Amino acid sequence: MKILIIGGSGGIGAALLEQFIVSDIKATLYATYRSTQPQIQHDNLVWFKADIASDSDVKKLSESITNLDILINAAGGLSLASKTPEKSVKEFDTEFFQHNLNANTIPTLLLGKYFSSHLKAKHTTYFVSLSARIGSIEDNKIGGWISYRCSKAALNMAIKTISIEWKFRQPNCCVIAFHPGTTDTALSKPFQKNVPPHKLFTATYVAQCLLELLDKLTSNDTGKFYSFDGKAIPW
Secondary structure, eight states: OEEEEETTTSHHHHHHHHHHHHSSOOOEEEEEESSSOOSOOOTTEEEEEOOTTOHHHHHHHHHHOOOOSEEEEOOOOOOBTTBOOOSSGGGOOHHHHHHHHHHHTHHHHHHHHHHTGGGOOSSOEEEEEEOOGGGOTTTOOSOOOHHHHHHHHHHHHHHHHHHHHHHHHOTTEEEEEEEOOSBSSTTTGGGOTTSOGGGOBOHHHHHHHHHHHHHHOOGGGTTEEEETTSOBOOO
């Protein structure tokens, strides 16, 4: 088995790598980082430095890896040191909006562009991107956080569209979006103040939830948006 974790330097990405390493699964693991290579080391783990919002970097990455069984995009972004999610449309900023698209939407499209042939097989393969419930249009009841919401909604549309195309081109690939819930990582740290303790999850717990979900899914489940609890979320 061959597994690629995009964003292996992040909280959830690192937790996924650790879960695969300690599991009974015999796998070759590939993972990406943006600037500093993480300390996680294993004989079956290969690290790649890549900007996954860069067409040329993702193309180069695809040329360095052959076939895959699982590809998980665990990378994403929410805020900048100088800019936090908007509370009102009056705070909308084009540069911040583009930052969100680069962090949350474009990588999945580039991965779909360059890794489609890697996931063709006679057995079930998986193409997964971490999304967020906040990207669900139907579930949006309180507004706010426009750039982040829009980037995740666009990601969800990308996942749905890719799943439809691949259902015909590579019918054994299960393409899904995954909502991890509020996870105790650097990304959510500035926004954890009002989160009840029982709703703030460890990265290890989220990684376990995702792997348990993948154990249950087949290519018949492609094109869906799942929560950490295994339940489907409306687009």
